[in-house]
Amino acid sequence: MVLLFVLGIAMVGSALILVSMATRGEAEASGINRSLAVLEAMSAAPSALTKDLDKPFSERVVDPLLQRFVGLGRRVSGADTGERLHRKLELAGNPPGWTVDRVVSAKVVGAMAGFLAGGLFAFVILDSPTMKMVAVAGGLAAGFMGPNMFLYQRAYDRQEKIRRGLPDAIDLLTISVESGLGFDAALQQVARNTDGPLAEEFARVLREMQIGQGRSEALRALGDRTNLPELRSFVSALVQADAFGIPIGQVLRVQSSEIRTKRRQRAEEKAQQVPVKITIPLIFCILPCLFLAVMGPAAISILASFSGK
Template sequence: MDALIILTIIAFWFCVLLWLKHFWSYINGKRDVITHVSDVTHVDPFEKKKKKKDKRANLFQKVTTYADDFADLGQRINFFSENHMVDDWLRKSGNPLKLTVQRFQGLKIFLFIVSFFVGILSVIIGLPFSQYMIILLPVLGYFIPILLIRREVKKRQNRIRQDLPDFLDTVSTSVQAGVSLDQALREVIRHFDGPIREEFSRFNHEIDLGTTRERAYRELLRRNDNPEFQSLIKALIQGMDLGIPIAKTFKIQADDLRQIRQEQVKELAAKASPKVTLVTTFLIAPVSILMIAGLMIMNMLMGDNSILNMF
């Protein structure tokens, strides 16, 4: 019976590993097929992702309709979330859920009230730690939208930092081949995904609507606080004023960004060393000493030359 149980467990884990292998192959095959179909039919996969984001935003707006009723109260109770701060966060996060400042402020109060009633319900039901939940849940409900939007801002700016060097190299190569900057941007962004594409697609759209190039550049600066990205846009503005070749500007910026990234990796590696030392000193070393001491004590008490055998 024991052998049958062991064989069943082994067969189960073998099937799980086999399923994971085939599932991974399926995901890779699906990605290759979508890429091939997009290349043949000239269908942009980014547009499908954008439609999914729009559907999610519409669904979120329907769910949070009641938040509008608390917008005025939320703008008065604006701890750590004044209107200009919220507006800046929404702009720099790309506002994926299409929130307005008023709805965001109302959403805080709405979640605060809902969390308060959930805390009261937990007290009535008698859940463990319910006396703390009635205080902690409303505080969490108030701060969760703030924390999430700030996390989205940081995530988006980090994504821009990662994609920027490759984007600059590609644009520089296109411009050096004789393509105009506007045409190079339109062609290059088709091969990128995420915030880089969103920002420069909006930039091109503003240029098409008649916005001056300098003003479009200024809007890019307002929507992003990434130092590397801001350095690029300021260099483009300066190059436009002074007549510096654009291809050279992109090439220099790409090299500088890669150098900065290398320095950041070295800095992170240097910061990791003391953390590893702390873990080794306070966790691994004491556990190893305890294990060795425990084995010695067990050998002294239960071994062939046990102290107990002497009595």
């Protein structure tokens, strides 16, 4: 009887194990089938349904996050923020990926990052409560003004490049016009054979004229996109020549001579500023080292004499 009882228990246990294994296999099979069905549905789905998943991380996560800060940045910056930032972006050459909304949101993000960095610096290194407040406020202000400083530096560098390339570009434009080309063709020749911001501006003027804008309006827009007096004077002369029918070659020759003269005068002005600018490093950096090298041995000898050594 005991043998039969043990044998019955073993048979029942074996049956339970077989049933559980079969159930688990069916569950695993059904799970695999569901995964395969999802993958098949994703691959067979229309592109309009899967295009959101194909976007990069910056477009799916970063851009919506920055968009939330636009309203806060506009309330903090003021009502005319869009116009001022648009002007700065035009002067900076419209860097790729930089829009008014992007700059406003970057100011908010920069303020938050500057606040955290200033607070971390203050509470780790500084001890005075006043200095901690100053460090936190300075980090907040620096982070908020960071995008503006970037645009200002970008615009300054770009305007300087335009200033340096303007005389050569006008000379090439003058030679092209006097050799028989029309003004539009000469402008295209300059834009094609030169590089830099000025060539990009000339190419933009040509594109604006090709889409139907008048020559005077396109040239005035070129002057508005820069803050260089030389370029604005050049644009004003061309607009007046186009309005009054003055030969463009003669105007270009006069403008080329004037811009060359202004460049020489600016170089002479910079040269005259060198003695004044070198005074500060001369007083605080060069003269102390010179005095130390000249008077040091004498001072050591005097000290040795008075000490009786």
